[in-house]
Amino acid sequence: MGNALHLENVTMQFGGVVSVNNLTLDVPEHQIIALIGPNGAGKTTAFNCITGVYQPTNGLIEFMGRPIVRNHPVGKALRNYKGECADKFASDPVLNPTPDQITGMGIARTFQNIRLWKSMTVFENVLVAKHQHAHQNVFSATFRKNLAEEKRMREETMELLSEQGLDAYKDELAVSLPYGLQRRLEIARALATNPKLLLLDEPAAGMNPQETIELADFVRQTREKYDLTVFLIEHHMDLVMNVSDYIYVIDFGSEIARGIPEEVQNNRHVIEAYLGVADEEAI
Amino acid sequence: MKKIIALIMAGAMTLSLCACGGAAPAQGAGASGDTIRIGVFEPSTGDSASGGKKEILGMQFANSETPTVEVGGKTYNVELVMADNGSSADKAPSAASELVGKDVALVLGSYGSGVSMAGGPKFEEAGLAAIGVTCTNPNVTAGNDYYFRICFLDNFQADVLANFAMDKFSAKKAYCLGENGNEYDQGLVAFFKQVFEAAGGEVITDSFPTNNSDFTSYLNKAKSEGADVIFTPVSIAYAKQIMEQASSLGIDIPFLGSDTLDDNMVLEATKGTNLQLYVSTFYQEGGSEAFDKGIKDYIKHNSNAMTANGGNDTISAVTAMGYDAYYVALEAIKAAGSPDKGAIKAAIPGVKYDGVSGSIAFDAVGDAVRDTAYIKTADTASGTWAFEKVQTGSSK
Amino acid sequence: MEYVISVLLSGISVGGQYALIAIGYTLVYGILRLINFAHGDVFMVAGLMGIYFTATMPITVSIPLVLIMTVILGFVIERAAYKPLRSAPRMSVMISAIGVSYLLQNTATYVTGGQPMTYPEIPFLSSTVGVAGTQTKWVVIITPFLVLALVYLLTLLINHTKVGMAMRAVSKDFATSRLMGIRVNSVISVTFIIGSALAAVGSVLYFTNYPAITPTAGAMPGLKAFVAAVFGGIGSIPGAVIGAFLIGICETIIKGLPSSWDVSVFSDAFTFALLIIILIFKPQGLFGEAATDKV
Amino acid sequence: MLENLSAFIPNLPQVFQPTSPLFTVLKKAAVYSLVAVSMNLLNGFTGLFSLGQAGFMLLGAYTYAILMVPASQKEQVYYLFGGCAFDFSLPDAFAAIFGEGGAGGAVGMILSCLIALILAGCVAGFFAYLIGIPVLRLKSDYLAIATLGFAEILRAIFQWQKLGPVTNGANMIKGFTTFSSFNITNASGATLLRLSTFVPFLVSSVCILLIVLLINSSYGRAFKSIRDDEIAAEAMGINLFKHKMMSFVISSFFAGVGGALFAMYVANAQAKAFTSVMTYEILLIVVIGGIGSVSGSVLATFLYVACSEWWLRFLDSEQYIGAFKVPLLRNGFRMVIFSIVIMVIVLFFSQGIMGDKEINLGALIGKIRAKRERKQ
Numbered sequence A: 001m002g003n004a005l006h007l008e009n010v011t012m013q014f015g016g017v018v019s020v021n022n023l024t025l026d027v028p029e030h031q032i033i034a035l036i037g038p039n040g041a042g043k044t045t046a047f048n049c050i051t052g053v054y055q056p057t058n059g060l061i062e063f064m065g066r067p068i069v070r071n072h073p074v075g076k077a078l079r080n081y082k083g084e085c086a087d088k089f090a091s092d093p094v095l096n097p098t099p100d101q102i103t104g105m106g107i108a109r110t111f112q113n114i115r116l117w118k119s120m121t122v123f124e125n126v127l128v129a130k131h132q133h134a135h136q137n138v139f140s141a142t143f144r145k146n147l148a149e150e151k152r153m154r155e156e157t158m159e160l161l162s163e164q165g166l167d168a169y170k171d172e173l174a175v176s177l178p179y180g181l182q183r184r185l186e187i188a189r190a191l192a193t194n195p196k197l198l199l200l201d202e203p204a205a206g207m208n209p210q211e212t213i214e215l216a217d218f219v220r221q222t223r224e225k226y227d228l229t230v231f232l233i234e235h236h237m238d239l240v241m242n243v244s245d246y247i248y249v250i251d252f253g254s255e256i257a258r259g260i261p262e263e264v265q266n267n268r269h270v271i272e273a274y275l276g277v278a279d280e281e282a283i
Numbered sequence B: 001m002k003k004i005i006a007l008i009m010a011g012a013m014t015l016s017l018c019a020c021g022g023a024a025p026a027q028g029a030g031a032s033g034d035t036i037r038i039g040v041f042e043p044s045t046g047d048s049a050s051g052g053k054k055e056i057l058g059m060q061f062a063n064s065e066t067p068t069v070e071v072g073g074k075t076y077n078v079e080l081v082m083a084d085n086g087s088s089a090d091k092a093p094s095a096a097s098e099l100v101g102k103d104v105a106l107v108l109g110s111y112g113s114g115v116s117m118a119g120g121p122k123f124e125e126a127g128l129a130a131i132g133v134t135c136t137n138p139n140v141t142a143g144n145d146y147y148f149r150i151c152f153l154d155n156f157q158a159d160v161l162a163n164f165a166m167d168k169f170s171a172k173k174a175y176c177l178g179e180n181g182n183e184y185d186q187g188l189v190a191f192f193k194q195v196f197e198a199a200g201g202e203v204i205t206d207s208f209p210t211n212n213s214d215f216t217s218y219l220n221k222a223k224s225e226g227a228d229v230i231f232t233p234v235s236i237a238y239a240k241q242i243m244e245q246a247s248s249l250g251i252d253i254p255f256l257g258s259d260t261l262d263d264n265m266v267l268e269a270t271k272g273t274n275l276q277l278y279v280s281t282f283y284q285e286g287g288s289e290a291f292d293k294g295i296k297d298y299i300k301h302n303s304n305a306m307t308a309n310g311g312n313d314t315i316s317a318v319t320a321m322g323y324d325a326y327y328v329a330l331e332a333i334k335a336a337g338s339p340d341k342g343a344i345k346a347a348i349p350g351v352k353y354d355g356v357s358g359s360i361a362f363d364a365v366g367d368a369v370r371d372t373a374y375i376k377t378a379d380t381a382s383g384t385w386a387f388e389k390v391q392t393g394s395s396k
Numbered sequence C: 001m002e003y004v005i006s007v008l009l010s011g012i013s014v015g016g017q018y019a020l021i022a023i024g025y026t027l028v029y030g031i032l033r034l035i036n037f038a039h040g041d042v043f044m045v046a047g048l049m050g051i052y053f054t055a056t057m058p059i060t061v062s063i064p065l066v067l068i069m070t071v072i073l074g075f076v077i078e079r080a081a082y083k084p085l086r087s088a089p090r091m092s093v094m095i096s097a098i099g100v101s102y103l104l105q106n107t108a109t110y111v112t113g114g115q116p117m118t119y120p121e122i123p124f125l126s127s128t129v130g131v132a133g134t135q136t137k138w139v140v141i142i143t144p145f146l147v148l149a150l151v152y153l154l155t156l157l158i159n160h161t162k163v164g165m166a167m168r169a170v171s172k173d174f175a176t177s178r179l180m181g182i183r184v185n186s187v188i189s190v191t192f193i194i195g196s197a198l199a200a201v202g203s204v205l206y207f208t209n210y211p212a213i214t215p216t217a218g219a220m221p222g223l224k225a226f227v228a229a230v231f232g233g234i235g236s237i238p239g240a241v242i243g244a245f246l247i248g249i250c251e252t253i254i255k256g257l258p259s260s261w262d263v264s265v266f267s268d269a270f271t272f273a274l275l276i277i278i279l280i281f282k283p284q285g286l287f288g289e290a291a292t293d294k295v
Numbered sequence D: 001m002l003e004n005l006s007a008f009i010p011n012l013p014q015v016f017q018p019t020s021p022l023f024t025v026l027k028k029a030a031v032y033s034l035v036a037v038s039m040n041l042l043n044g045f046t047g048l049f050s051l052g053q054a055g056f057m058l059l060g061a062y063t064y065a066i067l068m069v070p071a072s073q074k075e076q077v078y079y080l081f082g083g084c085a086f087d088f089s090l091p092d093a094f095a096a097i098f099g100e101g102g103a104g105g106a107v108g109m110i111l112s113c114l115i116a117l118i119l120a121g122c123v124a125g126f127f128a129y130l131i132g133i134p135v136l137r138l139k140s141d142y143l144a145i146a147t148l149g150f151a152e153i154l155r156a157i158f159q160w161q162k163l164g165p166v167t168n169g170a171n172m173i174k175g176f177t178t179f180s181s182f183n184i185t186n187a188s189g190a191t192l193l194r195l196s197t198f199v200p201f202l203v204s205s206v207c208i209l210l211i212v213l214l215i216n217s218s219y220g221r222a223f224k225s226i227r228d229d230e231i232a233a234e235a236m237g238i239n240l241f242k243h244k245m246m247s248f249v250i251s252s253f254f255a256g257v258g259g260a261l262f263a264m265y266v267a268n269a270q271a272k273a274f275t276s277v278m279t280y281e282i283l284l285i286v287v288i289g290g291i292g293s294v295s296g297s298v299l300a301t302f303l304y305v306a307c308s309e310w311w312l313r314f315l316d317s318e319q320y321i322g323a324f325k326v327p328l329l330r331n332g333f334r335m336v337i338f339s340i341v342i343m344v345i346v347l348f349f350s351q352g353i354m355g356d357k358e359i360n361l362g363a364l365i366g367k368i369r370a371k372r373e374r375k376q
Helices: A043-050 A075-079 A099-105 A122-129 A138-142 A147-163 A177-193 A209-226 A236-244 A261-265 A270-277 B002-027 B049-065 B092-101 B111-126 B152-171 B183-198 B216-225 B236-249 B263-269 B287-301 B305-306 B318-334 B339-351 C003-031 C037-055 C059-085 C090-112 C136-158 C161-172 C174-179 C184-209 C219-232 C236-258 C264-281 D001-010 D021-045 D054-069 D071-076 D090-098 D103-136 D140-159 D161-167 D198-215 D218-228 D230-235 D239-264 D278-291 D294-311 D313-317 D333-348 D361-375
Strands: A004-015 A017-030 A032-036 A056-064 A066-071 A108-110 A195-200 A230-233 A246-251 A254-259 B036-044 B069-070 B072-083 B106-108 B130-132 B147-149 B175-180 B202-208 B229-231 B255-258 B276-282 B353-355 B358-360 B373-381 B383-391 C126-129 C134-137 D190-194
Touching: A004 A043, A004 A230, A017 A032, A017 A230, A017 A246, A017 A254, A032 A043, A032 A122, A032 A209, A032 A236, A043 A056, A043 A195, A043 A230, A066 A099, A066 A230, A066 C264, A099 A108, A099 D230, A122 A147, A122 A177, A122 D218, A138 D198, A138 D218, A177 A195, A195 A209, A209 A236, A236 A261, A246 A261, A246 A270, A246 B229, A254 A261, A254 A270, B036 B049, B036 B092, B036 B111, B036 B318, B049 B072, B049 B236, B049 B287, B049 B305, B049 B318, B069 B318, B072 D313, B092 B111, B092 D021, B092 D239, B092 D294, B106 B318, B106 B339, B111 B130, B111 B147, B111 B183, B130 B318, B152 B183, B152 B229, B152 B255, B152 B276, B152 B373, B152 B383, B175 B183, B175 B216, B175 D239, B183 B202, B183 B229, B202 B216, B202 C264, B216 B236, B216 B358, B216 C003, B216 C236, B216 D218, B236 B255, B236 B263, B236 C134, B236 D140, B263 B373, B287 B305, B287 B318, B287 D140, B318 B339, B318 B353, B318 D239, C003 C037, C003 C134, C003 C136, C003 C161, C003 C184, C003 C219, C003 C236, C037 C059, C037 C090, C037 C184, C037 C219, C059 C090, C059 C184, C059 D333, C090 D140, C126 C136, C134 D090, C136 C161, C136 C184, C136 C236, C161 C174, C161 C184, C174 C184, C219 C236, C219 C264, C219 D140, C219 D218, C236 C264, C264 D103, C264 D140, D021 D054, D021 D198, D021 D218, D021 D239, D021 D294, D054 D090, D054 D103, D054 D140, D054 D161, D090 D103, D103 D140, D103 D239, D140 D161, D140 D278, D198 D218, D198 D239, D198 D294, D218 D230, D218 D239, D230 D239, D278 D294, D278 D333, D294 D313, D294 D333, D313 D333
Parallel strands: A032 A230, A032 A246, A108 A195, A195 A230, B036 B072, B036 B106, B106 B130, B130 B147, B175 B202, B175 B229, B229 B255, B255 B276
Antiparallel strands: A004 A017, A004 A056, A056 A066, A246 A254, B069 B072, B276 B373, B353 B358, B373 B383, C126 C134
């Protein structure tokens, strides 16, 4: 099995602030990989680099063995550059796809602070995510020449909703759902884009312990059912330790540890990062 | 809940206004009974409001002077029905149909050619004759059998002014300034240029964007180009602005203006300055003493009229034209022998009337047969208009 | 040469007058993220008030009164038309601003009867003076200096007073400032008061120079001042001032180009073209700060 | 169709006579409702705050006018420029095919008018595409001011005397096919059947129907997702630029058609009419109707046009209730009241008449039935 996702020397610098520093990691196919770290460690920024929201200042991102994002600093950005390996990709062409192109390749994501379309129903929220892969154009859609395609989209959406246990709410406004279900709907919406890799940005945020346990099962089942690779950001240690196959830990943008859950749990750097550096006297 | 209230409010508004709208045309049963209604299609809001109001003033004065007309042995009261065309082409059709809906016998107006052209088809459709008072664009009457006018046309006026410039100042070089996109300004400038260049002169044309207020660049340009006259056939607000700025720049080149500049607002701007301003116009104060005295009295005793006239009693030419238009309308009604709009329309081409602004008759297109214009100059010391001369065109 | 000087002179004075309006835009936009379309009309109303007040009162009373009334008008507009929409989408507030502008223009038409009104002569400012062979009004000479002095005072106010500090805080982060106990509503009112006061001063200078006022007289200077504010980087006072001077000078130069080119009609179009170019290539303007969206 | 009632029913109230302002208002409202719906597609459904509608209407109006002036009239219309530089005229081309008079003439007129309307839309759409490339990257109010600027630039260009041989400079273009041309007359010129109100209704309805179909399609949903949350839409695979451009071009296409209809309504085309004030008016209509509601926009247009141009006109002249002279009423008062009404709506009913809901006739009838049944 190859890697679904591969990050190489990815650095994201905003002005003088390095949010992600020289990050290199692998997400093997069909595994659940977690990226953890304290608040402000640069986790979401890394996600934004992968999904095309930001263009990394430097580095390479490969998806299914194919380079999808690549950049290197030039000019003023190079002069201000504080990261490493500035010349590693200098001779390669820059790749800077838009988020929708990345989604089209098979990477879907959820958001840390839920971003559902508030004026739409549960059903429509998922249906819109089907839009990208539908065989239609604006004329065929306006003149209703795409009825077969529209029917297929609606059926698939319905199927997805019932699989996720959301079919009972299909005509309700998405934002009127309880918090946990909104999270689940966001995942369902991401699945509607037919992804190979699912990026979950703090899926357990705001959930109670019971819901968190259910979520762990849910993530695992989803991976099996849709033959997915999952890459998740999480704060909730219980969930991470329970669900992940492998964990990367970053702080201040740089990697500080990696390993299977047990290794990471006992890593001194990780404990320090989360609990703060212990005073010397205390040792 | 709010939405329901909104709906109810909207509904109530609709109903109540429906009632108003429905009732208004019904109360006056057109020309039946003993009232004849004359529609006044003039701007009282928008850019040309100032001129429109002065024109209405003339009609109102004429109406107060002669409020009845005798047709076929029966005396009818004449009522003026106003509709504001808002100086804009998109409001003009609905103003026109407002008049049509109120069953007027004929229509007077408008000040400004653009609105006349926009409203014209409505009158034509309804078979209603319209008499333009000071709309000088050739296209108002061309192609519309129902539109007539009592004023001269742009090309005549431009011709008159071009000739005047050459006669009086031996001008060789003229600087013309008009508003971009205003058919009145640009039409006059184009015709002026034709005549002036045909006579061997040189013409520099320039346009300024709508709502412009800084004219110093243009005036300085005219000065540095060495123009002998400056021709500014612009609307009143711009003319006022130009005069004010010219005086502070100390421009000593004579200004030529069209009928729009014959306005006390412009006159006021030249008072106490060293500017030379000459305008061609339809009427010169003193042309008819009875009219002058009458209208001044009317203005003095009517505060609304005073406001409409810009706060003083100087008579604008458009007021005289409005006054004449009203009497032409009465003549047409008399000639038709009935208050029927069709008969009136048929009678207009035959109407001949000696008004305060000269004698009025119509040609085949429906335009007034006129061959003279008055040129007057601003007496800057006293702030009045002084009669300069009667000028005829070259071609006619 | 005389010609060039006279064009430049009027460019600088127009620029100065735009600058006074532009500050109002930039302050309000900096804090509320609202293009206050009504600002140009407040400027026009200030002009009209100048006419009506001087008709009945001596200049020494009427000009301060214009200032006070304009400030009250700005304050009332903010309280009545913008404050109730504080939590509404930005589009609603902007539409409300358009509505206020519509209301002010229509009321002005009603009051003046649609006549162009003449701004009174103001002693000294209206008198003429000769500069390098050309003749001009004193107001043209004074405007740039007055503007710079006012801007200096305003910068002092913003950088060295408590109110100024609050204004800066609110423009940086609206929600946090409120949490930190800044009375955001008062700060916004102060902003509108300053903006209106400057618009009133601007109206005195502008209409002394261009004395005919129509109900739409504020629309164009308003829009141009807004462009100036964007050009300089919205939220930045020196930016707005420099932008306004540049636009004023460019505009008069375009108007002054030879007639045979026939491009002077595009002086307004040029302003808008400049705006679009700036927005596309340097959306933060000359002195503005770039902002990023948080995902 | 209502216009023809008077032919069949004698003693009809004044309001329904063909000369009544009712029909002028209906025509204008039909035209404006199309423009309002097209603006709503952009502002309400896609969340792009654009203020360029008047500019696109201008393009449509001029395209229609230039194509539709018969060659025989060009000399007169372009009298300042000694005729038009653009010799082609659609009605002439069709007259050559179908003949001048009778049924052939009618077919020719309808076809030429239809083609000109579509071309008017296409020109507007094409310019929207060009303008969209740079400006659609801008955010909310910056987009608004940039599109407003473009509309102003377009107006200045069309008014430029140097382009006079094509655009007729400052002068208006007239003499083309208007709504009244569709009235069926007999040989002596008496009107048999009035279609001049029916035609704008027909064209507008078809266009609005198309917009509604688009809004309810997969693309319409994509537009709404962009409005609700751009970042989420992009992450769910919706190409922002493509869809924004699509909405912008389609909206401008219909604004262009609306502009052509507007030219037919006022029987002339002149750049002076298409100012930013017109855009503001349309925007206010959209707001009053409810941002994101097609039926709201249509309803609001009819109310707005009827109020401003008909029902409130009585405020402009002195009125007496019995012997009491109502104070304040004089010229211009109508617009003051009108703008106050608008402010009240904007401030207190910011959802507009319909919010983002649609009038649903089926549901309405169902409700009434249910009520009746309950009573029985």
